[in-house]
Each structure stands twice: as structure tokens, then as C-alpha cells.
Amino acid sequence: MSQDSKPVTVHCASGDYDVGNHTLYYRQDFNWQFKTNFWGTTLFFCRFWWGPKTKAFDVFKAKWDRDEYHHTYTYEVNEQGFYVGYDEEPSDHMHGFNYL
Structure with a gap:
């Protein structure tokens, strides 16, 4: 998100x-x-x-950890949408991120 963007509100639970x-x-x-x-x-x-946009999705399932061997999930929001990256992928660019 840009410096002038509205804030993102996040609610997470299990x-x-x-x-x-x-x-x-x-x-x-x-x-x-x-x-x-x-x-x-x-x-x-x-x-x-995020402003008028809203999105809900699973951010962790125990099965993912067994099947894909990822230990860190990184989610990023920008003007183009919501993205997820895995493990130690840098969050300052979108290389390696998947669109949600």
C-alpha cells in the first residue's frame, strides 16, 4: 500500500x-x-x-504444513489485490507471491 492509503483492518481467529x-x-x-x-x-x-474492499480466506491449515512444508506464511495487500508468500520470501516485492 502507498503511504497515503487508507489503513487495512484485519481480524483473525481459529x-x-x-x-x-x-x-x-x-x-x-x-x-x-x-x-x-x-x-x-x-x-x-x-x-x-481496505476501504470498500474486503476479502476473507484461510491463512493457515495444519494440513498445509504437512503437505507443503511451509513454516511462515506472509500476506500482502496492495492496490492490485491480496497476495501470499511462503517461508522467508521477502515481502518488499511481489516476486514469488501468489494472488488470492
Whole structure:
């Protein structure tokens, strides 16, 4: 997002834990850490609001961790849309990010 953009509001939760609402301004980020549950059914989802745009999607499923071996998920919002990157991919450019 550009420096003059409206902030992005994010609300994330799982069935057991509500991470809460967070308002993010230019160059701010928000993150949390957790462990998957014993049964391997952990699921986190987030809803994003940015001006008139809104998008909700799963941001972590325990199955992804087993199948794809990713340990860090990075989500980025810009004028073109919502993107996801994996592991230690830099978030200052879109190379390697997938459009959501």
C-alpha cells in the first residue's frame, strides 16, 4: 500500500483463539505464533477490510504444513489485490507471491 492509503483492518481467529482486530497503516505488519493442535486440525482464517474492499480466506491449515512444508506464511495487500508468500520470501516485492 502507498503511504497515503487508507489503513487495512484485519481480524483473525481459529475455532479456539481469536487474535482480534488490528488496524495496519503504511509499512506496518501484524503477526502471531502458535502450535498446531494434537489432532492436526488447526485452522486460522482472516478477514481484511481496505476501504470498500474486503476479502476473507484461510491463512493457515495444519494440513498445509504437512503437505507443503511451509513454516511462515506472509500476506500482502496492495492496490492490485491480496497476495501470499511462503517461508522467508521477502515481502518488499511481489516476486514469488501468489494472488488470492
